[in-house]
Amino acid sequence: QVQLVESGGGSVQPGGSLRLSCTASGFALDRYSIGWFRQAPGKEREGFLCIESINTTKIKYYSESVTVRFTLQRDYAKNTVYLEMNELKLEDTDVYYCSKDSTGSNCPTSAYEALYDSWGQGTQVTVSS
Numbered sequence: 001q002v003q004l005v006e007s008g009g010g011s012v013q014p015g016g017s018l019r020l021s022c023t024a025s026g027f028a029l030d031r032y033s034i035g036w037f038r039q040a041p042g043k044e045r046e047g048f049l050c051i052e053s054i055n056t057t058k059i060k061y062y063s064e065s066v067t068v069r070f071t072l073q074r075d076y077a078k079n080t081v082y083l084e085m086n087e088l089k090l091e092d093t094d095v096y097y098c099s100k101d102s103t104g105s106n107c108p109t110s111a112y113e114a115l116y117d118s119w120g121q122g123t124q125v126t127v128s129s
Contacts, residue, residue, distance in 0.1 A: 001025070001026035002024075002025070002026035002027050002100065002118045003024070003025045003026055003118075004022055004023070004024050004098050004099065004100060004118055004119060004120035005022070005023045005024075005120055005121070006020060006021065006022050006096060006097060006098055006120040006121065006122055006123040007020070007021045007023070007123055008020040008021045008083075008123060009096065009123030009124045009125045009126075010124075010125070010126070011126045011127075011128065012088055012125075012126070012127055013127070013128070013129055014088060014089055014090060014127055014128075014129055015087055015088065016088050016127070017084070017085060017086045017087075017088065018085045018088060018125060019082055019083065019084050019085070020082070020083040020085070020096055020123060020125075021080055021081075021082055021083075022034060022036075022080060022081040022082075022083070022098030022120060023078070023079060023080045024079045024080070024081075024100070025079065027100065027118075028053075029053060029074065029076055029079055029081075030053050030054055030076060030105075031053055031104070031105065032053050032100050032101050032102075032104065032105065033050055033051060033052050033053050033100075033101035033103075033104070033105060033106060033107045033108075034050065034051050034053075034072075034074075034081045034098055034099070034100060034101065035047055035049065035050040035098070035099050035101055035107070035108075035111060035115075035116055036048060036049040036050070036072070036083055036096065036097070036098055036099075037096070037097045037098075037099060037111070037113070038092075038094035038095065038096045038097070038125075039094055039095050039097070039122075040093070040094050040095075045097065045113060046063070046111070047062050047110075047111020047112070047113070048061070048062050048063040048065075048066050048070070048111065049061060049062065049063075049066065049070060049072055049083070050062070050072075050101065050107035050108065050111065051072040051073075051074055051081060051107070052105055052106055052107050053104075053105040054105055058107070059071065059072050059107075060107035060108075062110070062111040065091075066085075069085065069086050069087045069088075070083065070084065070085050070086070071083075071084050072084070081098060083096070083098075085125075088125075088127045089127060090127050090128065090129075091127075092125060092127050093125060093126050093127045093128070094125060095122040095123070095124050095125075096122060096123050096124075096125055097119055097120055097122045098119075098120050099113075099116035099117075099118060099119045099120070100116060100117060100118040101115060101116055102115060102116060102117040103115050
């Protein structure tokens, strides 16, 4: 019954902004952290962000490439985590996924896929001029 649904992807020009949504059902957002991964064709998924279950100001950055450009917000009432992406680059063209952390409320030290037990279907982000 656990389900994660990503939405909000699309095509944007370099330097543009986009907000992705991750809507969860079947579990409590205040019990599990939510991680974000992205994947290019033929490559492994890369974990780059995680937001803890209770402390909404606690965000784990796994990649320097998104530190000053991306951020996460959580709306408990809507069971949704939002990924705000700014200053998008061509290299940001990927399929973006959100996932439920199986370890609990704290974000993992590293973004290992094995630590996440549920995945959404992904949403495509394409950055082109």
